[in-house]
Amino acid sequence: MSNTLRGENKVHPTEETPYSAENGNAGKQNGNIDDEKDDKDKKKGGFIQFLKTNWKLVAIIVGIAAAIFILSIIIAVVVATSGDTVSLKTSYDYSEVIHKSILFYEAQRSGVLPETNRIPYRGDSALDDKGVNGEDLTGGWYDAGDHIKSTFPMAFSVAVLTWGYLEFKDAYEEAGETQNMLDCIRWGTDFLLKAHTAPNELYVQIAKKSVDHGYWGRPEEMTMNRTSFKVTTETPGSDVAGEVSAALAAASIIFADSDPDYANQLLDESKELFHFADNYRGFYKDSFPDISEAIYISGSKYEDEIAWAAIWLYKATGEEVYLNKSENEIPNMIGGRSWAFGWSQVDAGVHTLLYNLTGNSYYKKRVTRYVDEWLPGNAMPYTPKGLAFRNYWGSLRYASSTAFIALVAAESRVRRTPYRQFAKDQLHYILGDTGRSYVCGFGENPPVQPHHRSSSCPDLPEKCAWNSFGSPDPNPQILYGALVGGPDENDDYEDARADYYKNEVTLDYNAGMQSAVAGLLHLALTDQMP
Numbered sequence: 001m002s003n004t005l006r007g008e009n010k011v012h013p014t015e016e017t018p019y020s021a022e023n024g025n026a027g028k029q030n031g032n033i034d035d036e037k038d039d040k041d042k043k044k045g046g047f048i049q050f051l052k053t054n055w056k057l058v059a060i061i062v063g064i065a066a067a068i069f070i071l072s073i074i075i076a077v078v079v080a081t082s083g084d085t086v087s088l089k090t091s092y093d094y095s096e097v098i099h100k101s102i103l104f105y106e107a108q109r110s111g112v113l114p115e116t117n118r119i120p121y122r123g124d125s126a127l128d129d130k131g132v133n134g135e136d137l138t139g140g141w142y143d144a145g146d147h148i149k150s151t152f153p154m155a156f157s158v159a160v161l162t163w164g165y166l167e168f169k170d171a172y173e174e175a176g177e178t179q180n181m182l183d184c185i186r187w188g189t190d191f192l193l194k195a196h197t198a199p200n201e202l203y204v205q206i207a208k209k210s211v212d213h214g215y216w217g218r219p220e221e222m223t224m225n226r227t228s229f230k231v232t233t234e235t236p237g238s239d240v241a242g243e244v245s246a247a248l249a250a251a252s253i254i255f256a257d258s259d260p261d262y263a264n265q266l267l268d269e270s271k272e273l274f275h276f277a278d279n280y281r282g283f284y285k286d287s288f289p290d291i292s293e294a295i296y297i298s299g300s301k302y303e304d305e306i307a308w309a310a311i312w313l314y315k316a317t318g319e320e321v322y323l324n325k326s327e328n329e330i331p332n333m334i335g336g337r338s339w340a341f342g343w344s345q346v347d348a349g350v351h352t353l354l355y356n357l358t359g360n361s362y363y364k365k366r367v368t369r370y371v372d373e374w375l376p377g378n379a380m381p382y383t384p385k386g387l388a389f390r391n392y393w394g395s396l397r398y399a400s401s402t403a404f405i406a407l408v409a410a411e412s413r414v415r416r417t418p419y420r421q422f423a424k425d426q427l428h429y430i431l432g433d434t435g436r437s438y439v440c441g442f443g444e445n446p447p448v449q450p451h452h453r454s455s456s457c458p459d460l461p462e463k464c465a466w467n468s469f470g471s472p473d474p475n476p477q478i479l480y481g482a483l484v485g486g487p488d489e490n491d492d493y494e495d496a497r498a499d500y501y502k503n504e505v506t507l508d509y510n511a512g513m514q515s516a517v518a519g520l521l522h523l524a525l526t527d528q529m530p
Protein backbone atom coordinates (compact mmCIF):
# COMPACT_ATOMS: atom_id res chain seq x y z
CA MET A 1 0.00 0.00 0.00
CA SER A 2 1.09 3.48 -0.75
CA ASN A 3 2.18 5.48 2.24
CA THR A 4 2.69 8.71 0.36
CA LEU A 5 0.55 11.66 -0.58
CA ARG A 6 0.18 13.93 -3.54
CA GLY A 7 1.18 17.57 -3.08
CA GLU A 8 -1.95 19.44 -4.13
CA ASN A 9 -0.48 22.95 -4.01
CA LYS A 10 2.67 22.35 -6.02
CA VAL A 11 3.99 24.81 -8.64
CA HIS A 12 3.99 23.58 -12.23
CA PRO A 13 7.59 24.30 -13.31
CA THR A 14 7.13 23.08 -16.86
CA GLU A 15 4.50 25.77 -17.47
CA GLU A 16 5.78 28.78 -15.55
CA THR A 17 9.57 28.76 -15.34
CA PRO A 18 10.53 28.61 -19.05
CA TYR A 19 7.96 31.25 -19.97
CA SER A 20 9.22 33.94 -17.58
CA ALA A 21 12.93 33.12 -18.18
CA GLU A 22 12.55 33.39 -21.95
CA ASN A 23 10.89 36.80 -21.74
CA GLY A 24 13.50 38.14 -19.36
CA ASN A 25 16.47 36.98 -21.42
CA ALA A 26 15.00 38.34 -24.67
CA GLY A 27 14.67 41.84 -23.23
CA LYS A 28 18.20 41.81 -21.84
CA GLN A 29 19.78 40.71 -25.13
CA ASN A 30 18.07 43.42 -27.14
CA GLY A 31 19.34 46.17 -24.86
CA ASN A 32 23.03 45.13 -24.86
CA ILE A 33 23.68 43.73 -28.29
CA ASP A 34 25.55 46.69 -29.85
CA ASP A 35 27.78 47.40 -26.81
CA GLU A 36 29.00 43.83 -26.67
CA LYS A 37 29.70 43.43 -30.43
CA ASP A 38 33.30 44.82 -30.59
CA ASP A 39 34.46 42.97 -27.55
CA LYS A 40 33.11 39.73 -28.96
CA ASP A 41 35.04 40.21 -32.25
CA LYS A 42 38.28 40.67 -30.36
CA LYS A 43 37.81 37.44 -28.45
CA LYS A 44 36.56 35.45 -31.48
CA GLY A 45 39.97 34.34 -32.88
CA GLY A 46 41.31 33.01 -29.58
CA PHE A 47 38.12 31.14 -28.84
CA ILE A 48 38.18 29.28 -32.22
CA GLN A 49 41.81 28.26 -31.58
CA PHE A 50 40.77 26.95 -28.14
CA LEU A 51 38.02 24.83 -29.72
CA LYS A 52 40.44 23.34 -32.28
CA THR A 53 42.96 22.22 -29.67
CA ASN A 54 40.49 21.01 -27.01
CA TRP A 55 37.67 19.54 -29.12
CA LYS A 56 37.52 16.28 -27.17
CA LEU A 57 37.09 18.08 -23.86
CA VAL A 58 34.49 20.39 -25.39
CA ALA A 59 32.58 17.40 -26.79
CA ILE A 60 32.49 15.76 -23.35
CA ILE A 61 31.30 18.95 -21.65
CA VAL A 62 28.62 19.51 -24.29
CA GLY A 63 27.53 15.85 -23.95
CA ILE A 64 27.23 16.08 -20.14
CA ALA A 65 25.33 19.35 -20.41
CA ALA A 66 22.94 17.81 -22.93
CA ALA A 67 22.40 14.78 -20.70
CA ILE A 68 21.67 16.99 -17.66
CA PHE A 69 19.27 19.06 -19.76
CA ILE A 70 17.37 15.98 -21.01
CA LEU A 71 17.30 14.45 -17.52
CA SER A 72 15.90 17.64 -16.01
CA ILE A 73 13.14 17.69 -18.62
CA ILE A 74 12.25 14.07 -17.81
CA ILE A 75 12.14 14.83 -14.07
CA ALA A 76 10.01 17.91 -14.68
CA VAL A 77 7.55 15.90 -16.78
CA VAL A 78 7.34 13.13 -14.17
CA VAL A 79 6.72 15.63 -11.37
CA ALA A 80 4.12 17.48 -13.42
CA THR A 81 2.19 14.34 -14.35
CA SER A 82 2.34 12.29 -11.15
CA GLY A 83 2.62 14.96 -8.49
CA ASP A 84 5.57 15.31 -6.17
CA THR A 85 5.44 12.80 -3.33
CA VAL A 86 5.96 13.56 0.32
CA SER A 87 6.26 10.85 2.92
CA LEU A 88 3.21 10.55 5.18
CA LYS A 89 4.54 10.36 8.70
CA THR A 90 1.79 8.33 10.35
CA SER A 91 2.24 5.73 13.06
CA TYR A 92 0.20 3.15 11.18
CA ASP A 93 -0.45 2.51 7.50
CA TYR A 94 -4.05 3.73 7.28
CA SER A 95 -4.24 2.81 3.59
CA GLU A 96 -3.45 -0.79 4.48
CA VAL A 97 -6.21 -0.83 7.12
CA ILE A 98 -8.76 0.48 4.60
CA HIS A 99 -7.62 -2.06 2.01
CA LYS A 100 -7.93 -4.95 4.46
CA SER A 101 -11.22 -3.80 5.98
CA ILE A 102 -12.79 -3.90 2.52
CA LEU A 103 -11.40 -7.43 2.17
CA PHE A 104 -13.27 -8.33 5.38
CA TYR A 105 -16.54 -7.29 3.75
CA GLU A 106 -15.64 -9.48 0.77
CA ALA A 107 -15.07 -12.42 3.13
CA GLN A 108 -18.63 -11.91 4.44
CA ARG A 109 -20.26 -12.12 1.01
CA SER A 110 -23.21 -14.44 0.51
CA GLY A 111 -24.74 -15.61 -2.76
CA VAL A 112 -23.04 -15.97 -6.13
CA LEU A 113 -19.55 -14.49 -5.95
CA PRO A 114 -18.21 -12.50 -8.91
CA GLU A 115 -15.08 -13.48 -10.80
CA THR A 116 -13.33 -10.62 -9.03
CA ASN A 117 -13.63 -12.44 -5.67
CA ARG A 118 -10.36 -11.96 -3.79
CA ILE A 119 -11.02 -14.37 -0.90
CA PRO A 120 -9.53 -17.72 -1.94
CA TYR A 121 -11.36 -19.82 0.66
CA ARG A 122 -14.80 -18.45 -0.24
CA GLY A 123 -17.25 -19.55 -2.95
CA ASP A 124 -20.95 -19.36 -3.81
CA SER A 125 -23.25 -19.99 -0.84
CA ALA A 126 -26.84 -19.76 0.42
CA LEU A 127 -28.22 -19.85 -3.12
CA ASP A 128 -31.69 -20.90 -1.89
CA ASP A 129 -32.25 -17.81 0.25
CA LYS A 130 -35.72 -16.60 -0.67
CA GLY A 131 -38.83 -14.88 0.61
CA VAL A 132 -42.10 -16.55 1.59
CA ASN A 133 -43.38 -16.12 -1.97
CA GLY A 134 -40.15 -17.31 -3.56
CA GLU A 135 -38.55 -13.87 -3.97
CA ASP A 136 -34.81 -13.98 -4.60
CA LEU A 137 -32.98 -13.03 -1.40
CA THR A 138 -29.52 -14.27 -2.33
CA GLY A 139 -26.55 -11.97 -1.86
CA GLY A 140 -25.67 -9.50 0.86
CA TRP A 141 -23.29 -10.23 3.71
CA TYR A 142 -23.29 -12.67 6.59
CA ASP A 143 -23.64 -10.66 9.75
CA ALA A 144 -20.72 -11.80 11.85
CA GLY A 145 -19.05 -15.08 12.74
CA ASP A 146 -22.35 -16.78 12.02
CA HIS A 147 -24.31 -16.99 8.76
CA ILE A 148 -27.52 -15.13 9.54
CA LYS A 149 -28.26 -12.25 7.22
CA SER A 150 -29.63 -9.42 9.35
CA THR A 151 -30.92 -6.39 7.50
CA PHE A 152 -30.76 -3.94 10.43
CA PRO A 153 -27.00 -3.97 11.17
CA MET A 154 -26.25 -4.54 7.48
CA ALA A 155 -28.03 -1.31 6.60
CA PHE A 156 -26.33 0.56 9.46
CA SER A 157 -22.99 -0.64 8.10
CA VAL A 158 -23.80 0.52 4.57
CA ALA A 159 -24.87 3.93 5.89
CA VAL A 160 -21.75 4.43 8.01
CA LEU A 161 -19.37 3.16 5.32
CA THR A 162 -21.05 5.44 2.80
CA TRP A 163 -20.91 8.41 5.15
CA GLY A 164 -17.21 7.82 5.70
CA TYR A 165 -16.62 7.62 1.97
CA LEU A 166 -18.57 10.84 1.33
CA GLU A 167 -16.63 12.71 4.04
CA PHE A 168 -13.17 11.33 3.29
CA LYS A 169 -13.01 10.48 -0.41
CA ASP A 170 -9.39 11.65 -0.54
CA ALA A 171 -8.46 8.83 1.82
CA TYR A 172 -9.93 6.20 -0.49
CA GLU A 173 -8.17 7.75 -3.48
CA GLU A 174 -4.88 7.80 -1.58
CA ALA A 175 -5.34 4.15 -0.60
CA GLY A 176 -6.14 3.23 -4.20
CA GLU A 177 -9.40 1.72 -2.95
CA THR A 178 -12.08 3.89 -4.56
CA GLN A 179 -13.39 1.22 -6.93
CA ASN A 180 -13.22 -1.53 -4.30
CA MET A 181 -15.16 0.72 -1.93
CA LEU A 182 -17.87 1.45 -4.50
CA ASP A 183 -18.14 -2.32 -5.15
CA CYS A 184 -18.35 -2.89 -1.39
CA ILE A 185 -21.19 -0.42 -0.90
CA ARG A 186 -23.04 -1.72 -3.94
CA TRP A 187 -22.82 -5.30 -2.68
CA GLY A 188 -24.74 -4.13 0.37
CA THR A 189 -27.26 -1.94 -1.43
CA ASP A 190 -28.00 -4.64 -4.05
CA PHE A 191 -29.20 -6.90 -1.26
CA LEU A 192 -31.12 -4.16 0.57
CA LEU A 193 -33.02 -3.48 -2.67
CA LYS A 194 -33.82 -7.21 -3.00
CA ALA A 195 -35.02 -7.34 0.61
CA HIS A 196 -37.46 -4.52 -0.13
CA THR A 197 -39.98 -6.72 -1.95
CA ALA A 198 -42.95 -4.29 -1.96
CA PRO A 199 -43.46 -0.63 -0.99
CA ASN A 200 -44.51 -1.57 2.54
CA GLU A 201 -42.59 -4.83 2.90
CA LEU A 202 -39.00 -5.53 3.91
CA TYR A 203 -37.17 -8.76 4.73
CA VAL A 204 -35.29 -8.29 7.97
CA GLN A 205 -33.64 -11.62 8.78
CA ILE A 206 -32.72 -14.78 6.92
CA ALA A 207 -32.10 -17.94 8.96
CA LYS A 208 -33.45 -18.77 12.38
CA LYS A 209 -31.07 -18.19 15.24
CA SER A 210 -31.56 -21.68 16.70
CA VAL A 211 -30.85 -23.38 13.38
CA ASP A 212 -27.93 -21.20 12.29
CA HIS A 213 -26.21 -21.20 15.67
CA GLY A 214 -26.34 -24.99 15.80
CA TYR A 215 -23.98 -25.15 12.84
CA TRP A 216 -20.23 -24.62 12.62
CA GLY A 217 -18.74 -24.97 9.16
CA ARG A 218 -18.42 -23.41 5.76
CA PRO A 219 -21.25 -21.26 4.35
CA GLU A 220 -20.75 -23.06 1.04
CA GLU A 221 -21.72 -26.37 2.70
CA MET A 222 -24.86 -25.32 4.55
CA THR A 223 -27.85 -27.63 3.95
CA MET A 224 -30.23 -26.46 6.68
CA ASN A 225 -33.47 -24.62 6.02
CA ARG A 226 -33.00 -20.85 6.13
CA THR A 227 -36.32 -19.25 7.08
CA SER A 228 -36.88 -15.63 6.09
CA PHE A 229 -38.73 -12.98 8.13
CA LYS A 230 -40.26 -9.74 6.94
CA VAL A 231 -41.98 -6.63 8.26
CA THR A 232 -45.28 -5.46 6.74
CA THR A 233 -48.04 -2.97 7.48
CA GLU A 234 -49.55 -5.49 9.93
CA THR A 235 -46.19 -6.37 11.47
CA PRO A 236 -44.17 -3.15 11.06
CA GLY A 237 -40.56 -2.26 11.83
CA SER A 238 -39.87 1.47 11.76
CA ASP A 239 -36.38 0.95 13.13
CA VAL A 240 -35.18 -1.43 10.42
CA ALA A 241 -37.13 0.26 7.59
CA GLY A 242 -35.71 3.64 8.62
CA GLU A 243 -32.21 2.23 8.76
CA VAL A 244 -32.48 0.77 5.23
CA SER A 245 -34.02 3.98 3.94
CA ALA A 246 -31.04 5.93 5.34
CA ALA A 247 -28.52 3.55 3.75
CA LEU A 248 -30.16 3.71 0.32
CA ALA A 249 -30.47 7.51 0.38
CA ALA A 250 -26.81 7.88 1.36
CA ALA A 251 -25.67 5.48 -1.36
CA SER A 252 -27.76 7.30 -3.97
CA ILE A 253 -25.46 10.31 -3.50
CA ILE A 254 -22.42 8.21 -4.32
CA PHE A 255 -23.85 6.71 -7.51
CA ALA A 256 -25.61 9.86 -8.77
CA ASP A 257 -22.89 10.66 -11.32
CA SER A 258 -21.50 7.25 -12.26
CA ASP A 259 -24.81 5.36 -12.49
CA PRO A 260 -27.82 7.72 -12.37
CA ASP A 261 -30.38 4.95 -13.07
CA TYR A 262 -29.13 2.97 -10.08
CA ALA A 263 -29.03 6.11 -7.94
CA ASN A 264 -32.64 6.89 -8.86
CA GLN A 265 -33.70 3.37 -7.91
CA LEU A 266 -31.92 3.71 -4.57
CA LEU A 267 -33.64 7.05 -3.96
CA ASP A 268 -37.11 5.84 -4.98
CA GLU A 269 -36.94 2.81 -2.72
CA SER A 270 -35.45 4.89 0.09
CA LYS A 271 -38.48 7.19 -0.09
CA GLU A 272 -40.90 4.24 -0.06
CA LEU A 273 -39.17 2.77 2.98
CA PHE A 274 -39.19 6.11 4.75
CA HIS A 275 -42.94 6.41 4.33
CA PHE A 276 -43.35 2.80 5.44
CA ALA A 277 -41.27 3.50 8.58
CA ASP A 278 -43.06 6.80 9.24
CA ASN A 279 -46.65 5.69 8.60
CA TYR A 280 -46.58 2.19 10.12
CA ARG A 281 -44.78 2.66 13.39
CA GLY A 282 -43.43 -0.15 15.49
CA PHE A 283 -40.37 -2.15 16.54
CA TYR A 284 -39.41 -5.05 14.34
CA LYS A 285 -38.62 -7.11 17.43
CA ASP A 286 -42.35 -6.91 18.26
CA SER A 287 -43.21 -8.12 14.77
CA PHE A 288 -41.08 -11.24 15.00
CA PRO A 289 -43.28 -14.34 15.30
CA ASP A 290 -40.86 -15.92 17.77
CA ILE A 291 -38.55 -13.44 19.46
CA SER A 292 -36.12 -16.17 20.48
CA GLU A 293 -35.26 -16.67 16.80
CA ALA A 294 -34.35 -13.04 16.21
CA ILE A 295 -30.94 -11.46 16.52
CA TYR A 296 -30.54 -7.70 17.10
CA ILE A 297 -33.65 -7.39 19.19
CA SER A 298 -32.71 -4.54 21.51
CA GLY A 299 -33.44 -0.90 20.89
CA SER A 300 -35.48 1.48 23.00
CA LYS A 301 -36.86 3.73 20.25
CA TYR A 302 -37.29 3.95 16.50
CA GLU A 303 -37.72 7.72 16.16
CA ASP A 304 -33.96 8.06 15.72
CA GLU A 305 -33.96 5.76 12.67
CA ILE A 306 -36.91 7.70 11.18
CA ALA A 307 -35.03 10.97 11.70
CA TRP A 308 -31.84 9.37 10.32
CA ALA A 309 -33.64 8.26 7.14
CA ALA A 310 -35.22 11.70 6.73
CA ILE A 311 -31.98 13.65 7.12
CA TRP A 312 -30.21 11.41 4.59
CA LEU A 313 -33.13 11.92 2.19
CA TYR A 314 -32.79 15.67 2.71
CA LYS A 315 -29.05 15.47 2.03
CA ALA A 316 -29.72 13.42 -1.12
CA THR A 317 -32.63 15.47 -2.51
CA GLY A 318 -32.55 18.91 -0.89
CA GLU A 319 -36.33 18.61 -0.39
CA GLU A 320 -37.37 20.57 2.72
CA VAL A 321 -40.13 18.12 3.56
CA TYR A 322 -37.49 15.62 4.67
CA LEU A 323 -35.62 18.17 6.76
CA ASN A 324 -38.91 18.96 8.51
CA LYS A 325 -39.63 15.26 8.99
CA SER A 326 -36.22 14.77 10.58
CA GLU A 327 -36.51 17.75 12.90
CA ASN A 328 -40.03 16.75 13.91
CA GLU A 329 -38.65 13.55 15.44
CA ILE A 330 -36.07 15.29 17.62
CA PRO A 331 -38.44 15.88 20.58
CA ASN A 332 -39.32 12.18 20.48
CA MET A 333 -35.68 11.15 20.75
CA ILE A 334 -34.06 10.88 24.15
CA GLY A 335 -33.24 14.15 25.82
CA GLY A 336 -30.08 13.09 27.62
CA ARG A 337 -26.82 11.81 26.29
CA SER A 338 -26.82 8.96 23.80
CA TRP A 339 -25.30 5.77 25.13
CA ALA A 340 -23.34 5.12 21.94
CA PHE A 341 -23.49 5.45 18.17
CA GLY A 342 -24.53 2.06 16.86
CA TRP A 343 -26.96 -0.03 14.86
CA SER A 344 -29.95 0.65 17.11
CA GLN A 345 -29.02 4.13 18.29
CA VAL A 346 -28.18 6.68 15.64
CA ASP A 347 -28.98 9.90 17.57
CA ALA A 348 -25.38 11.11 17.36
CA GLY A 349 -25.41 10.65 13.60
CA VAL A 350 -28.73 12.49 13.26
CA HIS A 351 -27.52 15.45 15.33
CA THR A 352 -24.20 15.63 13.48
CA LEU A 353 -25.87 15.64 10.07
CA LEU A 354 -28.53 18.11 11.18
CA TYR A 355 -25.84 20.50 12.43
CA ASN A 356 -23.83 20.03 9.27
CA LEU A 357 -26.83 20.79 7.04
CA THR A 358 -28.56 23.53 9.05
CA GLY A 359 -25.88 25.16 11.21
CA ASN A 360 -28.44 25.25 14.03
CA SER A 361 -26.57 25.66 17.33
CA TYR A 362 -29.01 23.36 19.14
CA TYR A 363 -27.66 20.41 17.17
CA LYS A 364 -24.11 21.53 17.81
CA LYS A 365 -24.85 21.38 21.53
CA ARG A 366 -26.23 17.88 21.16
CA VAL A 367 -23.16 16.68 19.27
CA THR A 368 -20.88 18.30 21.84
CA ARG A 369 -22.80 16.74 24.68
CA TYR A 370 -22.34 13.32 23.12
CA VAL A 371 -18.69 13.44 22.05
CA ASP A 372 -17.40 15.41 25.05
CA GLU A 373 -18.53 12.63 27.37
CA TRP A 374 -16.04 10.32 25.64
CA LEU A 375 -13.03 12.62 26.05
CA PRO A 376 -10.45 11.75 28.72
CA GLY A 377 -11.35 13.05 32.16
CA ASN A 378 -15.09 13.20 31.53
CA ALA A 379 -17.83 10.70 32.35
CA MET A 380 -16.72 7.79 30.15
CA PRO A 381 -14.57 5.22 31.99
CA TYR A 382 -11.14 4.58 30.47
CA THR A 383 -9.04 1.44 30.65
CA PRO A 384 -5.56 1.85 32.18
CA LYS A 385 -4.02 1.87 28.70
CA GLY A 386 -6.39 4.46 27.28
CA LEU A 387 -9.44 2.86 25.69
CA ALA A 388 -12.71 4.75 26.17
CA PHE A 389 -14.68 1.83 27.56
CA ARG A 390 -18.44 1.69 27.06
CA ASN A 391 -19.19 -2.02 27.34
CA TYR A 392 -17.51 -5.41 27.62
CA TRP A 393 -19.27 -6.84 24.52
CA GLY A 394 -17.39 -5.50 21.56
CA SER A 395 -15.73 -2.64 23.45
CA LEU A 396 -13.70 -1.45 20.45
CA ARG A 397 -16.66 -0.82 18.15
CA TYR A 398 -18.14 1.76 20.52
CA ALA A 399 -14.85 3.64 20.72
CA SER A 400 -14.28 3.51 16.96
CA SER A 401 -17.81 4.49 15.91
CA THR A 402 -17.69 7.43 18.31
CA ALA A 403 -14.24 8.32 16.94
CA PHE A 404 -15.85 8.53 13.52
CA ILE A 405 -18.58 10.87 14.81
CA ALA A 406 -15.87 12.98 16.46
CA LEU A 407 -13.93 13.24 13.19
CA VAL A 408 -17.01 14.28 11.20
CA ALA A 409 -17.98 16.76 13.93
CA ALA A 410 -14.46 18.21 13.75
CA GLU A 411 -14.89 18.71 9.99
CA SER A 412 -18.00 20.76 10.84
CA ARG A 413 -15.95 22.72 13.41
CA VAL A 414 -18.01 21.56 16.38
CA ARG A 415 -14.66 21.14 18.14
CA ARG A 416 -11.44 20.33 16.35
CA THR A 417 -8.22 19.37 18.14
CA PRO A 418 -9.71 17.53 21.16
CA TYR A 419 -12.05 15.50 18.93
CA ARG A 420 -9.32 14.62 16.47
CA GLN A 421 -6.90 13.73 19.26
CA PHE A 422 -9.55 11.48 20.83
CA ALA A 423 -10.17 9.71 17.51
CA LYS A 424 -6.48 9.25 16.86
CA ASP A 425 -5.84 7.87 20.36
CA GLN A 426 -8.71 5.38 20.16
CA LEU A 427 -7.82 4.13 16.68
CA HIS A 428 -4.16 3.85 17.57
CA TYR A 429 -5.11 1.79 20.61
CA ILE A 430 -6.91 -0.54 18.19
CA LEU A 431 -4.09 -0.62 15.63
CA GLY A 432 -1.27 -1.41 18.02
CA ASP A 433 -0.39 1.16 20.70
CA THR A 434 -0.73 -1.41 23.50
CA GLY A 435 1.68 -3.76 21.77
CA ARG A 436 -0.91 -5.66 19.84
CA SER A 437 -3.29 -5.08 16.95
CA TYR A 438 -6.99 -5.84 17.24
CA VAL A 439 -7.43 -6.05 13.45
CA CYS A 440 -6.90 -9.51 11.97
CA GLY A 441 -4.00 -9.73 9.53
CA PHE A 442 -2.78 -6.21 10.33
CA GLY A 443 0.18 -4.94 12.34
CA GLU A 444 1.95 -6.49 15.32
CA ASN A 445 0.50 -9.54 17.07
CA PRO A 446 -3.00 -9.41 15.53
CA PRO A 447 -5.83 -11.75 16.58
CA VAL A 448 -5.51 -15.21 15.00
CA GLN A 449 -8.57 -16.91 16.48
CA PRO A 450 -11.51 -14.69 15.52
CA HIS A 451 -14.93 -16.17 16.33
CA HIS A 452 -15.71 -16.65 12.65
CA ARG A 453 -16.71 -19.86 10.92
CA SER A 454 -15.42 -19.75 7.35
CA SER A 455 -11.92 -18.56 8.30
CA SER A 456 -11.75 -21.24 10.99
CA CYS A 457 -12.05 -23.95 8.32
CA PRO A 458 -9.01 -25.69 6.83
CA ASP A 459 -8.39 -25.79 3.11
CA LEU A 460 -10.66 -28.09 1.12
CA PRO A 461 -11.10 -31.03 0.89
CA GLU A 462 -10.61 -31.28 4.67
CA LYS A 463 -13.89 -31.29 6.59
CA CYS A 464 -14.94 -28.34 8.69
CA ALA A 465 -17.26 -28.70 11.68
CA TRP A 466 -17.26 -28.21 15.46
CA ASN A 467 -13.74 -29.65 15.69
CA SER A 468 -12.57 -26.50 13.88
CA PHE A 469 -14.38 -24.40 16.47
CA GLY A 470 -12.56 -26.26 19.26
CA SER A 471 -9.12 -26.23 17.64
CA PRO A 472 -6.39 -24.60 19.77
CA ASP A 473 -4.60 -23.47 16.59
CA PRO A 474 -4.96 -20.16 14.74
CA ASN A 475 -7.74 -19.97 12.16
CA PRO A 476 -6.28 -21.64 9.04
CA GLN A 477 -7.47 -18.70 6.91
CA ILE A 478 -6.49 -15.13 7.78
CA LEU A 479 -9.61 -12.98 8.09
CA TYR A 480 -7.87 -9.84 6.82
CA GLY A 481 -9.14 -6.53 8.13
CA ALA A 482 -11.69 -7.77 10.67
CA LEU A 483 -11.92 -5.79 13.91
CA VAL A 484 -12.53 -8.11 16.87
CA GLY A 485 -14.69 -7.25 19.89
CA GLY A 486 -11.77 -6.17 22.06
CA PRO A 487 -10.56 -6.13 25.65
CA ASP A 488 -12.37 -5.66 28.94
CA GLU A 489 -12.20 -2.66 31.27
CA ASN A 490 -8.71 -3.70 32.45
CA ASP A 491 -7.27 -4.06 28.94
CA ASP A 492 -7.40 -7.84 29.43
CA TYR A 493 -7.88 -9.70 26.21
CA GLU A 494 -7.54 -13.34 25.25
CA ASP A 495 -7.37 -14.34 21.61
CA ALA A 496 -9.85 -17.20 21.98
CA ARG A 497 -12.32 -18.33 19.31
CA ALA A 498 -14.98 -19.32 21.82
CA ASP A 499 -15.17 -15.82 23.33
CA TYR A 500 -17.74 -14.00 21.24
CA TYR A 501 -17.63 -10.97 23.52
CA LYS A 502 -13.97 -10.27 22.87
CA ASN A 503 -13.31 -12.05 19.61
CA GLU A 504 -16.32 -12.02 17.33
CA VAL A 505 -16.29 -9.85 14.23
CA THR A 506 -19.28 -8.09 12.65
CA LEU A 507 -20.24 -5.87 9.74
CA ASP A 508 -21.07 -2.95 12.02
CA TYR A 509 -17.84 -3.19 14.08
CA ASN A 510 -15.82 -2.65 10.93
CA ALA A 511 -17.98 0.14 9.51
CA GLY A 512 -17.17 2.65 12.25
CA MET A 513 -13.52 1.57 12.41
CA GLN A 514 -12.95 1.81 8.65
CA SER A 515 -14.68 5.19 8.35
CA ALA A 516 -12.69 6.54 11.31
CA VAL A 517 -9.39 5.35 9.80
CA ALA A 518 -10.36 7.04 6.54
CA GLY A 519 -10.88 10.21 8.59
CA LEU A 520 -7.38 9.91 10.09
CA LEU A 521 -5.87 9.40 6.64
CA HIS A 522 -7.72 12.51 5.49
CA LEU A 523 -6.14 14.46 8.38
CA ALA A 524 -2.69 13.17 7.43
CA LEU A 525 -3.22 14.07 3.78
CA THR A 526 -4.34 17.60 4.64
CA ASP A 527 -1.64 18.11 7.29
CA GLN A 528 -4.20 18.44 10.09
CA MET A 529 -3.20 15.47 12.23
CA PRO A 530 -3.16 16.50 15.91
Ligand SMILES: [Ca+2]
Nearest residue numbers: 301302344345
Ligand atom coordinates in the same frame (compact mmCIF):
# COMPACT_ATOMS: atom_id res chain seq x y z
CA1 LIG B 1 -33.20 3.27 17.47
